[in-house]
Amino acid sequence: MEEFEPIIVAFCCHYCAYGAADLAGSMRLNYPTNIRVIRLPCSGKVTPVFILRAFEKGADGVYVAGCMEGDCHFIHGNLVSKPRVLYVKKLLQEVGLEPERVDFFNMSAAMGPRFAEVAREFTERIKQLGPSPLNKKYRKKSDQAA
Amino acid sequence: MVVGERKPFEEIMKMLEGHKKVMVLGCGGCVTVCLTGGQDAVRVLSSQIxxxxxxxxxxxxxxxxxxxxxxxxxxVDQVQEIVPDVDAVLSMACGAGVQFMAERYTKTPLYPALNTTFVGGSVKEGYYVERCQTCGECKLAYTGGICPIARCSKSLLNGPCGGSTKGKCEIDPNVDCGWQLILDRLRDLDQMDRYEQILEIADWRTSRDGGPRKMIREDFQR
Incomplete structure (x- = not known):
């Protein structure tokens, strides 16, 4: 059986994680291609609906990356976002998905290596968890096997 | 506003068993303000289901x-085109909203997604507290604007009970003693004479004890 390649959506703040992703690229750092970056004006733009929709459409993992605490371009966007992401863990648990499939990370635009590290670690975590039951590609296979 | 809390997810899923097409109907009133039944809550719950x-x-x-x-x-009439097309409606309104829907659409099962909890307000975003028990006989003028019915755990009308300790209620050290709040406020207002006035036994017929209540404005009746 081919190795499970998860689909991971990363909601990245324009002022930090998105810049960090850029820097990781300039530094020619490798990180898994499983990450789909979605740029947002601030991590505070994320609401539970964003994350749930991603899972509904088959994402295996979702993370939100915002600025370091105290460094938000909009003063407290990242502080608003973090508890929301933690709340989504609860919502996922109700549905029957593992809460570890979603997380929040803080980083600055100067942290290119950290961006790559988070991408690697998170991909590894999702690989360990296996495909989301809502990932149609892998579900079809498991249905056939059954 | 009327504050509602979302029912446990399992309970909601149980209600929807056997239904293939449902409408999740939010309410733009009180439950939107308390973040449990508005448009956003509808999206979240629908996605979860x-x-x-x-x-x-x-x-x-x-x-x-x-x-x-x-x-x-x-x-309620605005959804009349949709309701006949669905197996059931899951209403995210308070109990009143659910019942108005159920009365209007008699052929479709109506389920509540919220537990209607109390009439209150928001101390801050996402933090709601009870302030009124709709007893139908407002006593706030005598008690410094603090309600003895809603704020005193025993709904006492003439001063605190023996369970009041250091300003807190005996039911929970995090709950303020309603009567301590009233006394402090009356003192600040220099209205301690109002504390001396004995409030008569409440007529609970104006509250729920009198059965379902009505309020009718004659000049609006046609």
């Missing part, structure tokens, strides 16, 4: 809709 059902190989079609209020016939 779809995922849970999809996961079990039993997909469900959901129509997401939010009306201005579910406790007014003209807004």
């Amino acid at each position: 779809r995922m849970a059902r999809d996961k079990d190989g039993n997909p469900i079609e959901i129509i997401e809709k939010t009306v201005e209020r579910q406790c007014d016939p003209e807004y």
